[in-house]
Amino acid sequence: MTPAVDRLRQDFQGLNTRYHLADGRETPRYYLDSAASTLALRCARQVADELLRYYANAHSQAHFSARIVNHAYDWAHRQVLNFVGSSDSGHHVACFAGSGSTASLNRLARALAARRPERDIVLVSLMEHHANDLPHRRHASQVIHIPLTGAAPMLGAVDTAALAQLLGQYRGRVNYVAVSAASNVTGIVNPVHDIAALAHAHGAWVVVDASQSVAHAPLSLSDTGAAERELDAVAFSGHKLYAPGSPGVMVVRQTLLEGHEPDELGGGMVDDVSVNGYQITDRFPDREEAGTPNIPGAVQLGAVLNVLQRIGMAQVHAAEQRLLRRLLAELTAIPGVRVYGDLDLDRTPRLGVISFNLVGLEHGLVAAVLNDYHNIAVRNGCFCAHPYVRELLKPELWELDLDPDADDAEALIQPWRGMVRASLGLYSTDEDIDVLLTGIHDLLANPDHYRAQYQADSDGNFHHRTFTVSAASLFDPEAAVERTLAQFSATPVL
Ligand SMILES: Cc1ncc(COP(=O)(O)O)c(C=O)c1O
DSSP, X not given: XXXXXXXXXXXXXXXXXXXXXXXXXXXXXXXXXXXXXXXXXXXXXXXXXXXXXXXXXXXXXXXXXXXXXXXXXXXXXXXXXXXXXXXXXXXXXXXXXXXXXXXXXXXXXXXXXXXXXXXXXXXXXXTOOGGGTHHXXXXXXXXXXXXXXXXTTSOOSBOHHHHHHHHHHTTTTEEEEEEESBOTTTOBBOOHHHHHHHHHHTTOEEEEEOTTTTXXXXXXXXXXXXXXXXXXXXXXXXXXXXXXXXXXXXXXXXXXXXXXXOSOOOXXXXXXXXTTEEEEOOOTTGGGOOSOOOHHHHHHHHHXXXXXXXXXXXXXXXXXXXXXXXXXXXHHTSTTEEEOSOOOTTTSOBOSEEEEEETTSOHHHHHHHHHHHHOEEOEEEOTTOHHHHHHHHHHHHHHTTOOTTSTTHHHHHTTTSOEEEEEOOTTOOHHHHHHHHHHHHHHHHOHHHHHHHEEEOTTSOEEESSOOOOHHXXXXXXXXXHHHHHTTOSSOOO
């Protein structure tokens, strides 16, 4: 990393947050939950704040401010297209929607089903987040899950041979293939361009959920420039891209949306409306963005993409890979730690997400101890990817004599069904990893001591018996409002 990039890595809001811990210490927070949401890149936020000086609604050119805002909002769309290497030929359009990729994926599922109802099957990989599975289940007649390579718990990426077989078996019926660029559970990377080539050879489209990869690795609509390897649609979330408060994004081949009435109707996307009818504009992205958009959020997101492009995603990726390799090597060397997914990074590349369990300890207990005693923010559970987590855990559940495929499996396998997830961001450091490894060693050395400190509730959450911290004592929006207003007046605010 160059010195400039190293300085940029310090420019995230929340890196100096400190909390009091159960053992009486006060330490910095170690944020290893970037797969859920990343911290905010301050300089990108500043760009959006600067825009607020001129803020006005878009959808007008009448006054200076409206023109400035339109210009900035268009710029944000262009940053998205530049970032994914969209050529100037206008094949793809970028649209902002909702608060994350869920909105984009629902929209895509509806639009693609309506476009070719005769193709009634969607192939969805087994490793998907629910956001890239359930919308397709709702809108296609049938979703078939594509198996992964290898065997649990060491499952790899999408099995392209199995995909080819499914495409052949259901020739003429597969509308599209939906896969993630990288898993939110294991960080395992899918060969999305190979998948696109296979899908296209069978007349199917490919929808890629890039929520976990866009901030961590280069992402290009076509890796070689070849049309058959080009992705038809890509979705991602701004809040996983160092821009909390920004919208979800969809980049989609324009022809897939043309002629299809958008799902949301309202202002800003019609050329004419009379009491008897309305004329939807042909202009993209306007026709897909009814209503007043989240302009500051989109501009913040555009600013992040611009900054990342200046750094170079290859450099961002390389820095994260170094930390990932270290974390993976050291975790797997600890007896009693089980890491999920294929561990051979040369055979199965990953991004900076690792899910693990400590043998004999519930995932909820591990996450609680790491938080309360080590100030480490990790996540635990099934990460909104139940089919994948269940598949990865199958051998363990069988060992416990539990049948993961039984109808009542859900109730039986709690609290064992789950994992602890540590995930990296641009600001992650070796110190984060040192602290995590120390916490894990500590837990494995003193399991009974820690277990005695906690009681579990019926949802599998572990609560410390004597140490409690109320969220409101750390940050209370009401108190923050009062503090802010206090600067305007010495009189207390009613
Ligand atoms: C791979 C993946 N896809 C989709 C989503 C859904 O994103 P959002 O909640 O921002 O809509 C997530 C969120 O965790 C994810 O990790």
